[in-house]
Amino acid sequence: MSGCTRAVAGGSLSLCIAAALVAGPAVADVKVAFIDPLSGGAASTGILAQKTHQFYIDAINAAGGLNGEKLELLSYDNKVNPQESLIQLKRALDEGARYVVQGNGSGVALALTDAVQKHNERNPGKEVLFLNYAAVDPALTNEKCTFWHFRFDADADMKMAAMTDVIARDKKIQKVYLINQDYSFGKAVAAAAGKMLAEKRPDIKVVGDELHPLQKVNDFSPYVAKIKAAGADTVITGNWSNDMVLLIKAGKDAGLKVEWDTYYGGSPGAVTAIGEAGVDTLKQVSEWHRNATPELDASVAAFAKRFPGKENEYAYWRAKTMWEMFAAAAKKAQSNDPVKVARALEGMKMATPLGEVEMRADNHQILQPLYVSTLAKGVKYDSEDTGLGWKTDAKVDGKATALPTTCKMDRPK
Amino acid sequence: MLELVTVSLLNGVVYGLLLFMLSSGLTLIFSMMGVLNFAHASVFMVGAYLAYQFSRWVGFWPALAIAPLACGLAGAAIERFGLRRVHAHGHVAEILFTFGLAYVIEELVTMAWGRNAVSNNVPAAVDFPLFTVFGSTFPAYKGLMMAISVAMFAFLFVALKKTRIGLVIQAALTHPRMVSALGHDVPGVFVLVFAVGSALAGLAGVIGGFMLLTQPTLAHAIGPIVFVVVVVGGLGSLSGALIASMLIGILQTFAVAVDYSLLDALRAGGVVVARGSPWHELLGVKLATAAPIVPYLLLVLMLIVRPRGLLGTRDA
Numbered sequence: 025m026s027g028c029t030r031a032v033a034g035g036s037l038s039l040c041i042a043a044a045l046v047a048g049p050a051v052a053d054v055k056v057a058f059i060d061p062l063s064g065g066a067a068s069t070g071i072l073a074q075k076t077h078q079f080y081i082d083a084i085n086a087a088g089g090l091n092g093e094k095l096e097l098l099s100y101d102n103k104v105n106p107q108e109s110l111i112q113l114k115r116a117l118d119e120g121a122r123y124v125v126q127g128n129g130s131g132v133a134l135a136l137t138d139a140v141q142k143h144n145e146r147n148p149g150k151e152v153l154f155l156n157y158a159a160v161d162p163a164l165t166n167e168k169c170t171f172w173h174f175r176f177d178a179d180a181d182m183k184m185a186a187m188t189d190v191i192a193r194d195k196k197i198q199k200v201y202l203i204n205q206d207y208s209f210g211k212a213v214a215a216a217a218g219k220m221l222a223e224k225r226p227d228i229k230v231v232g233d234e235l236h237p238l239q240k241v242n243d244f245s246p247y248v249a250k251i252k253a254a255g256a257d258t259v260i261t262g263n264w265s266n267d268m269v270l271l272i273k274a275g276k277d278a279g280l281k282v283e284w285d286t287y288y289g290g291s292p293g294a295v296t297a298i299g300e301a302g303v304d305t306l307k308q309v310s311e312w313h314r315n316a317t318p319e320l321d322a323s324v325a326a327f328a329k330r331f332p333g334k335e336n337e338y339a340y341w342r343a344k345t346m347w348e349m350f351a352a353a354a355k356k357a358q359s360n361d362p363v364k365v366a367r368a369l370e371g372m373k374m375a376t377p378l379g380e381v382e383m384r385a386d387n388h389q390i391l392q393p394l395y396v397s398t399l400a401k402g403v404k405y406d407s408e409d410t411g412l413g414w415k416t417d418a419k420v421d422g423k424a425t426a427l428p429t430t431c432k433m434d435r436p437k
Numbered sequence: 438m439l440e441l442v443t444v445s446l447l448n449g450v451v452y453g454l455l456l457f458m459l460s461s462g463l464t465l466i467f468s469m470m471g472v473l474n475f476a477h478a479s480v481f482m483v484g485a486y487l488a489y490q491f492s493r494w495v496g497f498w499p500a501l502a503i504a505p506l507a508c509g510l511a512g513a514a515i516e517r518f519g520l521r522r523v524h525a526h527g528h529v530a531e532i533l534f535t536f537g538l539a540y541v542i543e544e545l546v547t548m549a550w551g552r553n554a555v556s557n558n559v560p561a562a563v564d565f566p567l568f569t570v571f572g573s574t575f576p577a578y579k580g581l582m583m584a585i586s587v588a589m590f591a592f593l594f595v596a597l598k599k600t601r602i603g604l605v606i607q608a609a610l611t612h613p614r615m616v617s618a619l620g621h622d623v624p625g626v627f628v629l630v631f632a633v634g635s636a637l638a639g640l641a642g643v644i645g646g647f648m649l650l651t652q653p654t655l656a657h658a659i660g661p662i663v664f665v666v667v668v669v670g671g672l673g674s675l676s677g678a679l680i681a682s683m684l685i686g687i688l689q690t691f692a693v694a695v696d697y698s699l700l701d702a703l704r705a706g707g708v709v710v711a712r713g714s715p716w717h718e719l720l721g722v723k724l725a726t727a728a729p730i731v732p733y734l735l736l737v738l739m740l741i742v743r744p745r746g747l748l749g750t751r752d753a
Binding site: 064067068071206234235236237240241242243245246247248249250252253266269270277278279280292293296299334335408 | 440441444445448449451452455551552553554556558566569572573574575576579648649650652654658659662689690693694725726728729
C-alpha cells in the first residue's frame, strides 16, 4: 500500500480507492519474483527451492508481514537459460516485482545482475533488489559486483577454502584428481582447487584436471577409468544434479576407492546412488546438514510436515537465513523500499542456531558458518531413507570464511 | 598404459552394446519400416518407469518381462489408432505426430512419478562384481545388459533374414501394394513391427533405467544418440546399426582417455600457434573435453561423405 500512501499525500484519494477496489483485498503489497528452472532437467532443484522460499515467506506473513505489508511470491520459469531469464525479469517488472530471487546457474545470475543494474539506473524510484541464494561464481561478488546484488550462499572459493583446509590436515592425501563441468562455475572450482592446494599442501600432486560437458554425459565409466589410471586417492568435484549422481555411480560400479570431496554430494539421489560405498569416503561442503545441530531445527521439521516425501527433503538452510535477514533489514529500515532495505542489509549481523552470520558491506557476500561433512552410518538423521547421513568433520565460523575481494561498487546517493 | 587401453576397450564395448540396445527398436521402426519415430526414446523411458514400478510390486525378473510387454501393447495402440491415420500424409505428419507424442508422454510420466529421479536402484540379483580387470570391478548388471543386447541382435537378425514374416516386412516397406495384392495383411504387419520395436525399447528401458537415471528428462538424454546410431549404421541395415554402435562407443570412450589437443598435434608437426591468437583457445581444447561431440561429428561426416550410412540400402 506504499503507492497508496504516496497517492493520498499527492491528493488523489479517489484514484487510490479505485485502485484498491480493482485490486481487491487479497492482493499482496510486496511482490517477490522467483526466477528459476521450473521445467526441464533442473526443475527438481528449482521446484524444491520454490517450496522453500514459499515456506519462509508464509512464515514472515504469518508473523505480521514486512512492516505490516504482505509478501507475495511470483514464480517465473527460466529453464536455466540467461536469455529466457531476462524475458521473465521483464515480465516480473511489469507485474510490479521489487525483489528478484534466483539461484540455479551462475550464467543466469550474471545476466540478471547486469539487467537489474541497468533497470535501476534508468528507473530511479523503482529500484529492484536481487537476492541470490545459490549462484556461486566468485565473479558476482568481485569484478561483477553491484550494489543491487546480495549473495546468501558461500561462493566457490570460500567453499574450496574450507575443503582444502580439511584436505591439508589429512596426510594420507597425496594425489588429487579434479573433475568438473565445462562452464564458468566448474572452471572456477578447478582453478580454486589448484591454487589453494599449491598454497596449503605443495606436496600434493594434481594428477588430472578434467572438464566434461555440462549435464550431457550418460556414462562416466571412461572418466573413472582415467581417474584410476592416474592413481588418484582423492577426487575433487563441483558437479551437481545428474553429473554428480552418475559420476559417483560409475565410481562405485568400477570399485574405485577414492575420497570424494564434493560441493554437492548432498544432491538429491547422490547418497542413494553411492550407498554403503560412500561411507567415510563421500564428503561435502555446505552451510548446513541434517546433523549440524543435535536436534532438527523447528522450521526444518515443519517444512517436512508441510511437504512430505523424499523428493522434498529439506536442502536450503540458506533460504531461511536469507528471509530472516531480509525481514530484519526491512524492520531496521522501517521501510520496504529496496534501496533502504539494501542499505540496512549492508554489514548486518544476525544470530542463527548455527552461529553468527554477517552480510559483508564491501561486496554483499554473506559470511555464514560452513560445514565439511562425511557420509556416515548410525547418525541421528539420515538422508533419503538410506540409513546413512552426514557427520561433521569440521566447522568454519562465518568470519573465518571471508576472502579478499576486488569489488568496487557504485552506491546510490 | 595397457591397463587404460584394456579398461577403455571394455568400457567402449559396454557403451557400444548399450547404444545398440537403445537403438535396436528404432532400427526396426525407422530403418526397416521407414517411420521417423521421435517418440521412441519416450517409449524407452516408459519402459524404465514401468520396470521400476513393477520391480517394487512383483520383483525384478517378472518386471523384465512385464514392462516390454506393456510397451509393446502401447506401441501397437499408437500405430493402430494414431500413426496409421497420419501415415497417409507422409513423413512430415509422422514427425509432427510422434514429436507431439513425446511431449505428451513426458508430461504423463511427470504427473505419475514426479519431476525428480525415482530411486531405481540396481536390482540385488545383478548387483555384484562379475570379475575384476586391473583392480577395476565389472558389475554383473553390465554383463546382463551385454547379453540382452546381443540377444536382441540375434533375434532381429533371425526374424528379418530367416523367417517368412521378415521377408514380408522388408517387402512391405518398398512395395506395399504388391505385398498387399499377394494377400498379405500389410497394415497388420506394420502394427506388429511397431509393437515389437516398442517392446524392444521397453526391454532396453528396464536395463537402461537403472544404468542411467530414471527421470522425465531420460528421453531427451538418449533421444538424439539413437538416431545417430541408425543413420550412421545405414537405413535398412541391422548389422550396420551394431557396427555403428560399437564404433561410436569405442571412439567416444577412447577420446575421453586422450589428453591431447590439436595444438599439441600441430606442435609435434612443427607448427606453433601464438598464445594470443584467436585460434589458440579453440585448438587448445583437449580431445577428452570434446569427446561427447564425437558421435555427432561422425553423423555429419557420414551424411556428407556417404549419405546411406555404413551398410545402408537406401539414402537417409
